[in-house]
Amino acid sequence: MNVHNNVRPNMARLWSMLMRSAEIGATPGGGLNRLALSDDDATMRRQFIDWCVEAGCRIQIDGVGNIFATRAGRDPCAKPVLVGSHLDTQVHGGRFDGILGVLAGLELVHTLNEFAITTKHPITVVNWTNEEGARFEPPMMGSAIFTGHRTPDYAWARTDRHGVTLGEELDRLGFKGTDTLTPDLFDSLFELHIEQGPRLDAEKVPVGVVTGAFTVHGHVIQIRGETGHAGPTPMPSRRNALVAASLVMLAVDEIGWQFHGEEGKSTTTRLKAEPNLLGAIPKFVELNCDMRHPTAAGADAMISAFRKRLPELEERSRCSIEVTESWTYGGVELDKTCTDLVRSAAARLGYATKDLLTEAGHDALHTASVLPATIIFTPCEGGVSHNEKENVTIADIEPGMNVLLQAVLARAKLAE
Amino acid sequence: MNVHNNVRPNMARLWSMLMRSAEIGATPGGGLNRLALSDDDATMRRQFIDWCVEAGCRIQIDGVGNIFATRAGRDPCAKPVLVGSHLDTQVHGGRFDGILGVLAGLELVHTLNEFAITTKHPITVVNWTNEEGARFEPPMMGSAIFTGHRTPDYAWARTDRHGVTLGEELDRLGFKGTDTLTPDLFDSLFELHIEQGPRLDAEKVPVGVVTGAFTVHGHVIQIRGETGHAGPTPMPSRRNALVAASLVMLAVDEIGWQFHGEEGKSTTTRLKAEPNLLGAIPKFVELNCDMRHPTAAGADAMISAFRKRLPELEERSRCSIEVTESWTYGGVELDKTCTDLVRSAAARLGYATKDLLTEAGHDALHTASVLPATIIFTPCEGGVSHNEKENVTIADIEPGMNVLLQAVLARAKLAE
Numbered sequence: 001m002n003v004h005n006n007v008r009p010n011m012a013r014l015w016s017m018l019m020r021s022a023e024i025g026a027t028p029g030g031g032l033n034r035l036a037l038s039d040d041d042a043t044m045r046r047q048f049i050d051w052c053v054e055a056g057c058r059i060q061i062d063g064v065g066n067i068f069a070t071r072a073g074r075d076p077c078a079k080p081v082l083v084g085s086h087l088d089t090q091v092h093g094g095r096f097d098g099i100l101g102v103l104a105g106l107e108l109v110h111t112l113n114e115f116a117i118t119t120k121h122p123i124t125v126v127n128w129t130n131e132e133g134a135r136f137e138p139p140m141m142g143s144a145i146f147t148g149h150r151t152p153d154y155a156w157a158r159t160d161r162h163g164v165t166l167g168e169e170l171d172r173l174g175f176k177g178t179d180t181l182t183p184d185l186f187d188s189l190f191e192l193h194i195e196q197g198p199r200l201d202a203e204k205v206p207v208g209v210v211t212g213a214f215t216v217h218g219h220v221i222q223i224r225g226e227t228g229h230a231g232p233t234p235m236p237s238r239r240n241a242l243v244a245a246s247l248v249m250l251a252v253d254e255i256g257w258q259f260h261g262e263e264g265k266s267t268t269t270r271l272k273a274e275p276n277l278l279g280a281i282p283k284f285v286e287l288n289c290d291m292r293h294p295t296a297a298g299a300d301a302m303i304s305a306f307r308k309r310l311p312e313l314e315e316r317s318r319c320s321i322e323v324t325e326s327w328t329y330g331g332v333e334l335d336k337t338c339t340d341l342v343r344s345a346a347a348r349l350g351y352a353t354k355d356l357l358t359e360a361g362h363d364a365l366h367t368a369s370v371l372p373a374t375i376i377f378t379p380c381e382g383g384v385s386h387n388e389k390e391n392v393t394i395a396d397i398e399p400g401m402n403v404l405l406q407a408v409l410a411r412a413k414l415a416e
Numbered sequence: 417m418n419v420h421n422n423v424r425p426n427m428a429r430l431w432s433m434l435m436r437s438a439e440i441g442a443t444p445g446g447g448l449n450r451l452a453l454s455d456d457d458a459t460m461r462r463q464f465i466d467w468c469v470e471a472g473c474r475i476q477i478d479g480v481g482n483i484f485a486t487r488a489g490r491d492p493c494a495k496p497v498l499v500g501s502h503l504d505t506q507v508h509g510g511r512f513d514g515i516l517g518v519l520a521g522l523e524l525v526h527t528l529n530e531f532a533i534t535t536k537h538p539i540t541v542v543n544w545t546n547e548e549g550a551r552f553e554p555p556m557m558g559s560a561i562f563t564g565h566r567t568p569d570y571a572w573a574r575t576d577r578h579g580v581t582l583g584e585e586l587d588r589l590g591f592k593g594t595d596t597l598t599p600d601l602f603d604s605l606f607e608l609h610i611e612q613g614p615r616l617d618a619e620k621v622p623v624g625v626v627t628g629a630f631t632v633h634g635h636v637i638q639i640r641g642e643t644g645h646a647g648p649t650p651m652p653s654r655r656n657a658l659v660a661a662s663l664v665m666l667a668v669d670e671i672g673w674q675f676h677g678e679e680g681k682s683t684t685t686r687l688k689a690e691p692n693l694l695g696a697i698p699k700f701v702e703l704n705c706d707m708r709h710p711t712a713a714g715a716d717a718m719i720s721a722f723r724k725r726l727p728e729l730e731e732r733s734r735c736s737i738e739v740t741e742s743w744t745y746g747g748v749e750l751d752k753t754c755t756d757l758v759r760s761a762a763a764r765l766g767y768a769t770k771d772l773l774t775e776a777g778h779d780a781l782h783t784a785s786v787l788p789a790t791i792i793f794t795p796c797e798g799g800v801s802h803n804e805k806e807n808v809t810i811a812d813i814e815p816g817m818n819v820l821l822q823a824v825l826a827r828a829k830l831a832e
Contacts, residue, residue, distance in 0.1 A: 091691040092643050092699065134693050197648025214647070218694075227508050229802040230683040231630065231708055231775035232613025235676045237799065242684050243669045246662035253659045260651045267646040268658050270692045275507045277550050278634075278685050278704055279777075280802045283508065288694055292647055360647035361695075383653070386645040386696045 004409060005348055007115050009401050011394050014107040020047065021087070021103065022095040031388025032095055035160075036088040036130035036141075037065065037169035044087050045175060048102065048127060055109045057125065061177025063152045065129040065170050066142045068181055071109045073122035074415035079187040081119075081412045082371070083108060083404070084126030085363060086142070090134045094390020096194050096380065100397060102127050104192045108405050119412035121187055128363045129175075130155075136166045138327075143363035147183055147370045183370035188338060188411055191364040191375045192404045194392060195356070198383025205354040206399035207346045208377025209339050213330035214263075214359045215299035218290040220325035221248060225317070227275060227283035238281055242273055244317030245285040251309045252289045255302050259293060264302055265359065266291040294357050296331050330358075332365050338374035338411070345406035351399045360385075376400050376407070420825060421764055423531050425817050427810050430523040436463065437503070437519065438511040447804025448511055451576075452504040452546035452557075453481065453585035460503050461591060464518065464543060471525045473541065477593025479568045481545040481586050482558040484597055487525045489538035489828065495603040497535075497828045498787070499524060499820070500542030502558070502779060506550045510806020512610050512796065516813060518543045520608045524821050535828035537603055544779045545591075546571075552582045554743075559779035563599055563786045599786035604754060604827055607780040607791045608820045610808060611772070614799025621770040622815035623762045624793025625755050629746035630679075630775045631715035634706040636741035637664060641733070643691060643699035654697055658689055660733030661701040667729060668705045671722045675709060680718055681775065682707040710773050712747050746774075748781050754790035754827070761822035767815045776801075792816050792823070 024044045025034030034040045045067060049059055052069035060068040070080055085101025105125035112119070128146070133139025136158040144150040156167030170176035195201070200208050225239035249268045256266030270288040291306065293299035307323070314321050346353045358365070358375060367373040378400035381391040440460045441450030450456045461483060465475055468485035476484045486496055501517025521541035528535070544562070549555025552574040560566040572583030586592035611617070616624050641655035665684045672682030686704040707722065709715035723739070730737050762769045772793060774781070783789040794816035797807040 090643075090696055091693060092696070133695065134691075137694060139695060195648065196645045198650065198653065216647070227506075227803050228800055229612045229776055230685050230706060231632070231681065231777070232611065232799060232801070233681070234614065234679075234799070235672050235681060237614065238683075240669065240683065242665055242687060246665040246669075249658055249662040250666075253656065253662075256651050263650075265647065265649070265651060267654075267656065267697055269646050269694050269696055269698065271658060271687060271689050271698075272692075273687050275550070276686045276688075277507060278553060278706075279549065279555060280506055280508070280685060281683055282685065282687075283803075290646060290694075358648075360645055383648060383650075384644055385648070387643045387699075 004117065007111060007117065007405065009107050009111045009405055011398050013110060014103060014401060015394050017103045017106065018095065018099065021099050027388055029388035031390065032089040032093045033091050034089040035135035036132065037166060037173060041088050042173040048087060051106055052125060055106065055113060057109060060179035060181060061175060062179050062181050063176060064142055064145045064155045065175035065177065066146060067127040068124050070122050070124040071112065073120055074118050075120045078121040079185060080122035080124040081187050081408055082124050082126050082189040083408055085191050085193055086128045086131030088130055088132050090132050090386045092388050094385055094387060096390055096392050097196065097385050098131055100194060101192045104401050104404055107401065108408060111405060118415040120415050121412040123408065123412055131363055135160045140361050140363055140366055143366040147366045149366055186371055189364055189367045189371050189373040190404060190408050191362060192400050193362060193375055193377060194380035194385060195377040195383065196360050196380065196385035199356065200354060200377060200379035201381060201383055203354065205352050206379065207351045207353045207403050208356045209342050209353045210334060210358050210375035210377055211339055211355050212333040212357050213365050214292045214294055214357050215296045215331040216290055216292045216329050217299050217303050218327045219323050221287040221289065222322050222324045223285040223319050225283050225319040228281045230279050230281055233281060239318045240281050241285040241319050242282040244313065244319035244321060245271060245287060247313040247317055248287060248321060251306060251313060255291060255306045258305065259298065259302050262293065262298055264293045264298060266302065292359055329361060330365060332368050334368055334374045335372035338372050341407040341410045342374060342376055342403055345403045345410065349402050349406065351403065376404055420533065423527060423821065425523050425527045425821055427814050429526060430519060430817060431810050433519045433522065434511065434515065437515050443804055445804035447806065448505040448509045449507050450505040451551035452548065453582060453589060457504050458589040464503060467522055468541060471522060471529060473525060476595035476597060477591060478595050478597050479592060480558055480561045480571045481591035481593065482562060483543040484540050486538050486540040487528065489536055490534050491536045494537040495601060496538035496540040497603050497824055498540050498542050498605040499824055501607050501609055502544045502547030504546055504548050506548050506802045508804050510801055510803060512806055512808050513612065513801050514547055516610060517608045520817050520820055523817065524824060527821060533830065535830060537828040539824065539828055547779055551576045556777050556779055556782055559782040563782045565782055602787055605780055605783045605787050605789040606820060606824050607778060608816050609778060609791055609793060610796035610801060611793040611799065612776050612796065612801035615772065616770060616793060616795035617797060617799055619770065621768050622795065623767045623769045623819050624772045625758050625769045626750060626774050626791035626793055627755055627771050628749040628773050629781050630708045630710055630773050631712045631747040632706055632708045632745050633715050633719050634743045635739050637703040637705065638738050638740045639701040639735050641699050641735040644697045646695050646697055649697060655734045656697050657701040657735050658698040660729065660735035660737060661687060661703060663729040663733055664703060664737060667722060667725045671707060671718050674721065675714065675718050678709065678714055680709045680714060682718065708775055745777060746781060748784050750784055750790045751788035754788050757823040757826045758790060758792055758819055761819045761826065765818050765822065767819065792820055
């Protein structure tokens with residue numbers, strides 16, 4: 001197999017696409033607020049499609065708005081290699097999370113065009129709808145539909161905080177496509193992503209080889225106290241749900257610290273209180289929290305250490321504390337053949353690598369259940385992500401981009 | 417002065433009005449959700465006006481929707497005695513808070529009609545707009561405009577959580593009146609109210625003579641941490657604003673317990689977190705809390721004990737914690753002449769009384785700065801209020817109603 005080690009991406013072109021993207025939904029703090037299927041997301045999607053068409057790709061859009069831009073291969077029987085990630089962001093999101101993976105796919109196509117390389121397998125750049133879940137829950141939705149984890153009906157019915165459904169927004173913006181694209185039509189998936197953690201940056205390792213994912217347990221916790229007048233109700237008569245919530249949130253945090261030596265993490269991300277009004281003792285709180293650990297056993301240990309504390313917290317706060325929903329993801333191993341292609345590409349290019357587990361969710365984790373899939377990490381400044389200050393330099397992402405290009409070239413094979 | 421000790425209100429009539437009110441905005445839990453200037457509040461206001469007109473009163477409405485229903489007196493130079501409270505409720509409010517005070521005023525008018533009693537001073541039943549502040553903040557707004565604490569412009573511009581202004585709602589519902597009613601036009605104010613605390617109920621004392629008010633200090637606290645990915649961000653790099661908020665809320669609660677022996681109380685009533693999304697570490701929290709104490713010095717001591725703890729909580733959470741707004745109310749003494757009328761009415765009627773300070777805010781506290789004003793408390797079941805379970809029996813409120821009637825008769829004087 002002839003590997004084009006001298007083929008190099010045009011980093012200035014990739015950067016210029018990233019910076020154009022950074023204008024669409026830009027926040028005053030230097031980040032992006034480009035929620036899934038917002039007007040800004042639609043603008044970015046159209047920009048992406050324009051660029052793909054200019055690069056000679058054929059565009060297909062499925063029923064939940066996943067966009068597939070395909071550069072033809074030479075063998076009509078060879079299935080396309082997917083390369084991509086997502087263009088939507090968090091509310092206080094950064095300029096690179098997800099976006100790098102999609103635009104790196106497009107840069108890969110540009111590079112092949114420029115070097116007049118034809119691969120045996122087609123290459124399909126993909127933008128998954130609503131990876132972040134910051135507007136419509138759950139996250140990683142587009143890839144969940146693609147892989148059959150969820151149905152389109154389920155996705156269409158999801159509502160944002162104003163009661164607008166994902167289906168309505170797809171219709172309004174013209175992104176409810178009619179193409180049917182199923183995993184059996186594809187060969188494999190490669191996702192380039194910033195690490196969103198500090199390890200590569202701290203250790204000055206340019207390429208992260210993601211071999212699998214942390215196990216993540218999420219909980220919805222409902223706390224019921226009793227409302228009453230914030231004035232005359234004597235302290236001993238109170239059952240303030242926010243006091244109970246405070247105890248629970250500190251317990252969640254303490255579990256994270258307790259397992260910190262094993263890389264465990266825990267977070268309360270969201271809180272909703274009722275009636276949440278001046279003058280009234282809070283009667284109800286709903287919390288969302290999650291606990292993450294490199295091993296399934298460790299994640300289970302975190303959860304059971306947490307649950308063991310709840311009766312004591314109920315007693316102290318005189319509120320009921322109930323786990324009403326829980327979910328798990330991760331605990332996935334990525335495809336060894338694909339990660340080996342990543343490792344050997346890095347070796348040929350002279351880049352040091354580090355094997356990592358991803359601690360965040362990625363579309364490739366869903367995809368890994370139906371296709372050979374892998375993730376390549378680039379360093380990012382201080383590991384900061386889901387934050388307007390999220391940052392990378394061209395030098396941070398160039399090794400990952402080169403490795404992506406070489407690994408995908410190896411997988412998609414040069415035409416024979 | 418001839419006191420009509422044998423004049424008695426018709427408790428069945430009063431109860432029937434209370435139960436009619438309890439249908440307008442009824443909640444499944446047996447309470448009321450009748451936010452200020454909602455459709456239900458408008459329905460109740462129109463019902464109240466109809467009843468007042470049937471009872472022969474003249475209706476006047478001022479620019480912020482305060483409703484004044486006046487039963488004429490004999491002396492054209494004598495100023496009316498105000499009797500009233502408010503018809504709006506909390507979201508999970510009870511059926512008696514405020515409502516009792518307004519309908520007791522109307523029952524008083526009915527009773528005088530029935531006994532063909534003409535007083536020297538007119539009697540004006542008043543419904544103050546937006547006492548609760550559960551929809552438009554701050555609370556006690558109508559009385560604040562009446563007394564000149566705030567301007568109508570200020571009130572009209574207040575918005576609810578959907579951005580609708582109080583002025584727009586007054587216009588929509590037809591309650592932006594054109595009558596000018598200022599404190600100098602009135603003689604005094606009597607407000608009958610459920611205690612909203614457990615003391616009268618526990619001690620089986622039928623009448624509370626409110627001599628003044630607790631000092632209440634309120635704080636708005638802003639907590640700034642940093643957002644980031646809830647997955648890969650290592651525990652030591654986190655500045656989770658909800659963790660800091662938990663520490664602050666527990667400190668608020670602990671201060672209340674510390675001063676509990678002196679009747680101090682403290683509450684975190686409201687919390688707003690950002691971005692409040694799955695997957696993101698919370699970066700910002702705004703809390704509302706208040707501390708209440710029978711004495712100004714005690715309330716100050718609570719606040720300073722609380723503030724002293726903040727630097728330690730900042731250090732533990734690595735978030736900034738800032739008191740961005742504070743307000744104070746209460747610390748008011750009510751008019752001795754009026755409270756003496758209440759005490760002597762109770763004595764004549766053979767009811768035991770207990771002197772109390774109110775721990776809640778009441779329109780009469782604003783009014784007390786411009787008019788002789790007093791508050792009469794009735795017991796309420798278990799002291800529960802701002803709660804759908806708030807409850808009284810006819811037997812609980814009959815003594816207060818009788819005392820109100822006799823005290824107002826004494827103040828308004830029989831025609832000579």
